[in-house]
Amino acid sequence: MTEQNREPIPAIDDQCWFLTGPTASGKTAAALVLAERINAEIISLDSMAIYRGMDIGTAKPTAEQRQQVVHHMLDILEPDQEFSVAEYLQRAHRIVEDIYQRGKQALFVGGTPMYLKVLLRGIFGGPAADWEFRKQVEQQVELHGKEALHRQLAQVDPVSAHKFHPNDIRRVTRALEVYHLTGEPISHQQQEFENQYRSGKRFVFQLSWPREQLHRRIEERVEAMFENGLVEEVSRLLETYEQLGRTALQAVGYREVIEYLRGERDLETTKQQVVFHTRRFARRQETWFRGFPECQPISMTAEMTAGDVVDSIMALAAE
Numbered sequence: 400m401t402e403q404n405r406e407p408i409p410a411i412d413d414q415c416w417f418l419t420g421p422t423a424s425g426k427t428a429a430a431l432v433l434a435e436r437i438n439a440e441i442i443s444l445d446s447m448a449i450y451r452g453m454d455i456g457t458a459k460p461t462a463e464q465r466q467q468v469v470h471h472m473l474d475i476l477e478p479d480q481e482f483s484v485a486e487y488l489q490r491a492h493r494i495v496e497d498i499y500q501r502g503k504q505a506l507f508v509g510g511t512p513m514y515l516k517v518l519l520r521g522i523f524g525g526p527a528a529d530w531e532f533r534k535q536v537e538q539q540v541e542l543h544g545k546e547a548l549h550r551q552l553a554q555v556d557p558v559s560a561h562k563f564h565p566n567d568i569r570r571v572t573r574a575l576e577v578y579h580l581t582g583e584p585i586s587h588q589q590q591e592f593e594n595q596y597r598s599g600k601r602f603v604f605q606l607s608w609p610r611e612q613l614h615r616r617i618e619e620r621v622e623a624m625f626e627n628g629l630v631e632e633v634s635r636l637l638e639t640y641e642q643l644g645r646t647a648l649q650a651v652g653y654r655e656v657i658e659y660l661r662g663e664r665d666l667e668t669t670k671q672q673v674v675f676h677t678r679r680f681a682r683r684q685e686t687w688f689r690g691f692p693e694c695q696p697i698s699m700t701a702e703m704t705a706g707d708v709v710d711s712i713m714a715l716a717a718e
Contacts, residue, residue, distance in 0.1 A: 408488050410521040412495055413601055416506040418712070419444060419515055419688065420606030421681035422651075423616040427460055428705040429606065429712075430508040434468040436709055437504045442494055443472035444509025444518075446487070447650040450478045452636050455629045456652040458620065471498075478647040479640045488517045512687030519601065519693060526580040536572045551575065556584035569645075603693040604712045607685075612701065614678055621652070621674045630656055630666075651676045 416439060418430050434441050443449070447457045451474045460470055471494045476482055495505045507518060540548055545565045552571050553560035559574040577585035608616070633656040636643065648654050652673045659669040688694050697711050 408485060408492075408517070408522040411488070411491055411507075411518045412499075412505075414504075415495060415518075415602070416504060417444070417515070417518070417601065417603040418506065418508045418606070419510055419603070419694070421608070421613060421684040421688075422458075422510055422677055423613065423620040423681070424510070424606040424608055425616075425699065425705070425708070426508055426510065426606060427458070427464065429708040430506065431464060431468055432705045432709045433712060434506050436713065437506065438502075439504035439506035440469040440471065440498050440501075442491060442498075442505060442507045443470060444507045444511055444514050445472075446482075446511040446514060447647065448473050448509070449475050449482060449487075450480075450647050450650075451476065452632070452639070453478055453647065453650060453653070455624050455627050455632045456650055456656075458624075477640070478636055479642065479644045481644050481646050484513055484517050485522050487514055488522055491518060510684050512684055515691065516687070519603070519691060523585075526577060529576055529580060532576055532579055533572060536575065540568060545571075548572070548575070556586055558586035559584060562586075601693045602716050603691065603695060604715065605688050605694040605696050606699050606708070607696040608699045612699075613681060617677050617681065618674055621670060621677060624652065624673075625666075625670060630659070633657060634660065651680050 416433070416437060418426055418433060420426050430441055433439070441460075445457060445459075447453055448459050449472060450457075453459070459473060464470075465473070472487075472490065475490075491507075498505045507515075509515075536548065545568060548568065548571055549560060549563070549565035552563070552574055555578045556574055559570075563570045563574065565571070574585045577583075629652060633653055636653075637657070637660070643653065643657075655669050655672045655676065658664060659666060664672070695715050697708060697715075699708070
């Protein structure tokens with residue numbers, strides 16, 4: 400029996416501003432200038448910055464930067480807690496309403512593609528979770544592995560199977576669950592929802608770097624994180640929490656350092672792994688951004704200041 404559908408959550412207000420881009424693209428510096436220029440408060444668009452104590456590895460805005468401009472959606476959960484995309488969007492709606500009541504603009508800043516998607520498109524509700532079905536799926540994975548589960552999805556929903564990596568068990572399971580409960584692929588239902596709730600004109604700007612320059616910036620970012628105490632930060636987290644939650648463990652850098660602390664590799668190899676995984680994450684981010692026609696790219700160069708970036712954004716916004 401199909402359970403009652405959860406209510407969909409609409410996209411965020413069309414007048415909100417967005418500054419996105421891959422990791423290490425310079426979003427934070429530009430956002431501070433832009434927020435002052437448009438009289439805005441900043442809402443984090445980063446799925447890992449929501450966690451307390453995960454500061455260095457997430458390149459979270461500093462205390463001084465937060466004094467300069469009001470920030471929201473930072474340090475709202477413990478690292479062993481889970482947080483869904485739907486919860487993020489619900490909170491975002493409430494925060495935007497409060498910001499508007501103070502007579503200010505709302506500026507979303509960050510690079511989490513799924514968060515950006517739900518802000519621009521809303522969330523298709525779909526049927527409520529079938530926990531018995533999910534338990535059966537977990538048993539299947541233990542017996543036959545993730546690849547077999549992914550092949551099962553490909554048979555009933557090839558569009559979703561193409562989008563979801565076999566390692567993304569959570570989304571593969573959800574897609575199978577929706578098909579099990581409704582008899583229709585989740586990809587079809589999501590497309591209908593997104594077409595119905597597609598956003599209007601938006602102020603969505605993406606910082607875009609040449610690939611080689613972005614790679615160098617990522618290398619510098621990773622080196623700085625280790626110099627600033629990433630290993631010590633992870634050690635403190637493990638002392639406080641026996642283990643990080645599934646969501647927090649997805650943050651690039653934390654899993655690798657945990658493995659280093661367990662003696663699975665040396666420090667230099669760990670740094671190389673973090674650089675490699677960060678570059679791969681940046682490529683995935685850029686792929687996502689290309690799928691959003693609202694995104695207006697800002698072509699970045701090493702000579703540009705944060706003020707220059709904001710001048711380019713304001714010129715595009717005025718068109």
